[in-house]
Amino acid sequence: MPRLFTGSSLRPKGLISLSRLGLVGKGNERDRRSSEDEIDAILKALESNPRQVIPVARIVRFAIASAMRQEEICRVSWEDYNARSKMLLIRDRKDPRHKSGNDQRIPLLDVSGYDARVLIEEQRKITGGRGRIFPYNGRSVGTAFRRTCRTLGILDLHFHDLRHEATSRLFQAGFSIEQVALVTGHKDWKMLRHYTHIRPEGLHALAGTRVA
Numbered sequence: 001m002p003r004l005f006t007g008s009s010l011r012p013k014g015l016i017s018l019s020r021l022g023l024v025g026k027g028n029e030r031d032r033r034s035s036e037d038e039i040d041a042i043l044k045a046l047e048s049n050p051r052q053v054i055p056v057a058r059i060v061r062f063a064i065a066s067a068m069r070q071e072e073i074c075r076v077s078w079e080d081y082n083a084r085s086k087m088l089l090i091r092d093r094k095d096p097r098h099k100s101g102n103d104q105r106i107p108l109l110d111v112s113g114y115d116a117r118v119l120i121e122e123q124r125k126i127t128g129g130r131g132r133i134f135p136y137n138g139r140s141v142g143t144a145f146r147r148t149c150r151t152l153g154i155l156d157l158h159f160h161d162l163r164h165e166a167t168s169r170l171f172q173a174g175f176s177i178e179q180v181a182l183v184t185g186h187k188d189w190k191m192l193r194h195y196t197h198i199r200p201e202g203l204h205a206l207a208g209t210r211v212a
Helices: 015-021 036-047 056-066 116-127 138-152 161-172 177-184 189-195 202-209
Strands: 087-090 104-107
Touching: 036 056, 036 138, 056 116, 056 138, 056 161, 104 177, 161 177
Parallel strands: none
Antiparallel strands: 087 104
């Protein structure tokens, strides 16, 4: 029998607020943060699956490290990446108020447990540094993620929830709302405040960084 994960409890939010955050699509109310046990189990299952050709485990790590959406990850190209400055350009990033032209440069950080720049460099061996960094079909990535969750008995966890996890980890690392928005692309800081979701255990790490 697969081990059953229930994750964090679901707390309904206003649909409009969630949609403006870009955390859910229309018709859904989501407030799902993955647990560390769930992420570890998913990564282990993906990496031990000999039939898994797409490096979904690396993409999962990158999603948590960058707070990027599934379609954004599978769209960025090597020309959008600056290894020296550790920056990545996301073109036409999703924005409910603008259909296009919402380009954003984000820093590739190493604060979430995964180093976004290192994960990109690992892809250089596969792509030769040409074309898209993650040249895979986003739907195939999502299908592999869902299949793995179903096999493990992990309930109600979507790939897009990794963006929520990434945002929460940025707050746990001690970044302010304004700084987190520079990574996630949120324009409404007030709404972003509702999605800090710092776990109580995380306060120990934050307190340690402030002790002189």
